[in-house]
Amino acid sequence: MLLSRRDILQLLLLTPLIQFFYSKPAKASDNFPETVTALKEGHKAEATAHQRYVLFGRLARENGYAGIAYLYTSLASSEKIHAENYKRILGAMGVSVELLPETSIPIGDTKENLIYAAERELNSINITYPAILEKIKAESNVDAIKVVEYSWSSHKQHLDIINKIRRWSPSFFETVARKIDEKTDRYFVCEICGSTVTETPQDNCPVCQQAATSYRLISPEEFMG
DSSP: OOOOHHHHHHHHHHHHHHHHHHSOOOOGGGGOHHHHHHHHHHHHHHHHHHHHHHHHHHHHHHTTOHHHHHHHHHHHHHHHHHHHHHHHHHHHTTOOOOOOOOOOOOOOOHHHHHHHHHHHHHHIIIIIHHHHHHHHGGGTOHHHHHHHHHHHHHHHHHHHHHHHHHTTHHHHHHHHHHHHHHSOOOOEEETTTOOEESSOOSSBOTTTOOBGGGEEEOOTTTTOO
């Protein structure tokens, strides 16, 4: 059956409309494929770090190191904020993340865990976050870049705090650990960026530049179960 010129003209006019109605709507995530991949990996890493510090804290508490347990609890709070930030940015792009199941995390004694924690923080600072930023900057998702930079800066704070304890740990672990228990610092975590400090700043958060009121005093009992 041959089509008339009128039929052909009508078909040509209708084709764009047919394509429009039957095409899938574009997702925001389609414009940021590398960013989505990086943030999903980052969310998993931060959620795992949260679990790790919770477990380290519980073990330290069981072993009688209340001060070190409190440190781990504070770091766990910070990691949870980082994971939630990544989840929020992904959600805004229409991407959901699965709830991370309990994973098999290697746990040594409290002294070994301090060394392990410092190594993980150093790896995050020198390798993980620079690689993530390099991957996502080309796509210019400002919010994603911002939360990754928040995490990077917070992890530098984590390493500084851990190293204040760890540098004396190999030879004088018991002495240092007990002194920490006797005079434990208070830890404050910014609920916007995860910045972790022992004193609230006088003005703004040094990481996200929000008001110092965004800091919350961490309770030693959090995550103790």
